[in-house]
Amino acid sequence: MGTKSEALKQFNRIAAGTAEIVPEEDLKTKLEKSISTGKPLRIKLGLDPTAPDIHLGHTVVLHKLRQFQEFGHQVVLIIGDYTGRIGDPSGKSETRKQLTEEEIEKNAATYKEQIFKVLDPDKTELRYNGEWLSRLSFADVIRLASNYTVARMLERDDFSNRFHNEEPISIHEFLYPLMQGYDSVAIEADVELGGTDQKFNLLIGRTLQREYGLEPQVALMMPILEGLDGKQKMSKSLGNYIGITESPREMYGKTMSISDDLLVRYLSLVTRFSEEEVSSIEKGLQENRLHPRDIKMQLAREIVSMYHSQEAAREAEEEFKRVFSKGQLPDSIPEFTISAEELKDNKIWLPKLLSLANMTSGTSEARRMIKQGAVKINDKKIENQDEEVEITDGMIIRVGKRKFIRIRK
């Protein structure tokens, strides 16, 4: 196959499922050059050092990175340890928590463990940006900052909103995007990946590389994955996520709870299925040759297989069928022993019990779940948000479809 057609093949595979590539032409040129010289492209992904708990939403870019690796390209993951160690000196930003050396080390280890479930470690370089950022002097920072204007920085959505609402923006906040952009200079990235919400930052890297005399990187934006609710983006704080370290049972069950509309999107963005396989499934669904429930099970098996094993996927599926298809209790139910101090006349306020047993994140969520009719005690739905429950040893509480607990006293 000629260089051009091989490059086009790679380009088509890589472009599939992306939200935007800026500019597409540069990516084609870079792929051709890489093929003709035999030199792999360097594909950058920056990792937030504070949040090592990866969920499926994060894996959208990982799967795209994996495709680059399959064509022989080099992935460079950058852990923002320098940024993490500084944190936000003004203490105002919750997303810029200051981290200790140990926390960063620990988070990096977790990242590796989780990320290599999708990526090929042999084609992945893991770098810490403190390696180059700690060497910059004040004069270097001045030079860096001279490449970007105040007006352009204020175009970034979050800055723009805050500026117009007259909420304070500290000057140092303008330096973080430049640091991230400078990472692209330091590692000589050819392509940088991110969600569509990262476009502004990815383009800064492009600008800076040009100013530092390098060939500018291509910014490749992936769509933001919807969460289990199918509406908002998948996020830990919204609770609509599947964490990639969750148990096979949780993972399988959560996947089965997504709406049919999301099926093809999930198949395309967070599995190892090829474009052809996804298209063929999509067609089957449209023509009613395939049943959404079967495909959802296939998706659930794939997800559990990736992050656990095929065996675990099979077991999770058995379990799921038993509980939901046949209405039985699961094989094993966790137990919660309630301390006598919490009881008054052997009774407890139900929201408190749910919260103590970690069935809900707190009493407010508990009351909400009761109101939605999602809480059952010994298979009987509870109607009263402020139910005072009489405790009996062995009673079974169920929240939603998949959470069970056996109370011990």
Added chain:
Amino acid sequence: MGTKSEALKQFNRIAAGTAEIVPEEDLKTKLEKSISTGKPLRIKLGLDPTAPDIHLGHTVVLHKLRQFQEFGHQVVLIIGDYTGRIGDPSGKSETRKQLTEEEIEKNAATYKEQIFKVLDPDKTELRYNGEWLSRLSFADVIRLASNYTVARMLERDDFSNRFHNEEPISIHEFLYPLMQGYDSVAIEADVELGGTDQKFNLLIGRTLQREYGLEPQVALMMPILEGLDGKQKMSKSLGNYIGITESPREMYGKTMSISDDLLVRYLSLVTRFSEEEVSSIEKGLQENRLHPRDIKMQLAREIVSMYHSQEAAREAEEEFKRVFSKGQLPDSIPEFTISAEELKDNKIWLPKLLSLANMTSGTSEARRMIKQGAVKINDKKIENQDEEVEITDGMIIRVGKRKFIRIRK
């Protein structure tokens, strides 16, 4: 004398002639504390490393510093060598020319030579801000920049105008005022001096010191001295200045050219005269007991004495009287030999001749001077702006009151 009354005495002397002190109360408190502890205050002045040619306008702050020294306080001059060595990486700012190590050294030497004509070297510390700025890491810069908001920085007049006119402001430009402010942190300044146009910058120093846990400095602003024209501020580019390295004759003559209105202001801002002496002269002038011309000569003698010597002042005065009071030519007249190539039929365009002989800065200024009736050849006023002059050996050209040249061919 008690601490309070001694502090009040110092305060009154220092406050005299200032444009603004922010806040006055802090200065009083600092003076009291200094008197009671015997620890001199640290009085900061930042010097621009690019412009070592000091004129009387610059000496306004120097005289105020000198008063602090007379009360035993410590002056700290800061040469912005670090800023100078960086320059403006975007290359857009003319005021931020990049300087070599040698240029900075040379400028610093010139500063010393010129400044110690007013200041007491024994109570002056000369520091280079590279000493501390070169040690700051990127993390330190982030911390520094976290203490100031984008909105507040945009309030500075020049930024504000450019922002509203949609002229680009590079992000690094926000870092220079912070560097200057950090100098106050580094040297633990108690008071910083500057012109009223420096208020914004001096207050940044105050803010930063507070953020770094220091007692904030007092910002003391001096009025901006009017130039010889009595209208615009004294500045080299406007040509309305008296440089403190100019010859006694130039200096004396230029001083004599100021309008009577400016007399008291100059006496108060750029001489060593006490407040009482100036008040008494002012009164004498108001009551017509003193003649402005005599006072102007006293001012001219004082200025020449400060920057040259009393002897030089006496000689300059003699010379001045000879030329202007008696209409005679000065003792010595510089000569200019005109090259034959410049002549056509032994004639030359007068503006070109004035420009070649350095009598004017160029042909435009020359034409303006002719139009104003300020150009004479052999004591005959020239009316035609484009006069073609026939050259005779020994002819004398006069521009304004004090510039003479003898033409040689």
